[in-house]
Amino acid sequence: MTQPLSQRTDTQGPVFPWLPLLVVACALCLCATLYEIFGVAPVELQMGIVQKIFYFHVPSAYAMYLGFTVSAVASAVFLATRNERWDAIAIAGAEVGSLFCLVVxxxxxxxxxxxxxxxxxxxxRLTTTLLAGMVFFAYLVLRSFGSxxxxxxxxxxxxxxFGLLDLPIIHFSVQxxxxxxxxxxTGNGGGLHPDMRPALFISFFLFTLLAALLIWQRARIERLxxxxxxxxxxxxxxxxxxxx
Amino acid sequence: MFSYRRSSRALFLAGALTLCPIAVAAAFAQDQEPAEGATAGDRATSFKAVSGAVKEDVPGGPLLVIAYGFVWVAVLGYVLRLGRLQTRVEHSLGDLERALQKPHVDKATDASAAVSPG
Structure with missing residues (x-):
């Protein structure tokens, strides 16, 4: 006889014991990023201080790609297997991707x-990014209709x-x-001044960690x-x- | 039950709704004329450091503060939303689990037994 659902635990969200450690790592990374951006990275010659937006803008775009890709891949697996676990991951990816799309x-x-x-x-690039945001916003609206x-x-x-198809278009649109x-x-120009690179790389790491943590936590809540x-x-x- | 036909229909409909705006946007973007005298090579391909004192015609400070402020308000707002959602779901789930584990009389069976002539 099948065990009643109330006595089963396989539908509960996974417990992740390293979560507090990752949150602390995230906070430390944030401090290091801010120090690198405002204390070490030089001011840009043409644009001045406003160029420092770049250190959060580009990693946010990367986190957006990450969220939308997770959502699309999990959706494809959900369509193939009908396993609710993948549906939860898809929702989490779409939400976190949309958050970072808004930031971008x-x-x-x-x-x-x-x-x-x-x-x-x-x-x-602006037009196609807006379009990706609208596609995944439509996804979230569709999923927000009650039950x-x-x-x-x-x-x-x-x-x-299909929203995933827009991501390579965004990436290659500048070329x-x-x-x-x-x-x-992504171009073949002079690239970044060497003193600007550490700030960008730490920021990339921070936003990757942040996006992964948010996706994991949101998926866990959706499983619950x-x-x-x-x-x-x-x-x-x-x-x-x-x-x- | 797994239904390939329904999945294909959902994929087709979603694809049509997604690809049409992408095609329109792509055509629109290709149709954009560059500014007079501008070439593809005019866009920024490098960021260089300033030497000496910084002079700016349009102050970028307020724009920078708004941008950084927005990033952290958005992220913290989302984290707070997740926290509230988790508390609410865990609370409701706890109530329901307790109710299900409580020994009880099956009302539906009782009710049907009560009305049953036999």
């Missing part, structure tokens, strides 16, 4: 105001899989199309929520819902 779309225009004289221009059924879950998963977005890292929904059905079947 706010910090970028603030930098552009000084560098280009305008907050926004329909540059290919989501199987059809909505599958449709949202398909949306996330394939004419635009004004800098190509300091899935367990709650499953138990609710069990409680309804046993006629207990009026009591809870």
């Amino acid at each position: 779309l706010v910090t970028g225009p603030l930098w552009a105001r000084k560098a280009w004289g305008t907050f926004w221009t329909w540059d290919p 989501v059924g199987e059809v909505e879950k599958r449709f949202a998963a398909g949306l996330a899989v 394939r199309w004419r635009g004004t977005h800098p190509t300091v890292i 929520r899935q367990r709650y929904e499953a138990l609710e059905i069990e409680a309804a079947e046993r006629g207990l819902l009026e009591e809870t």
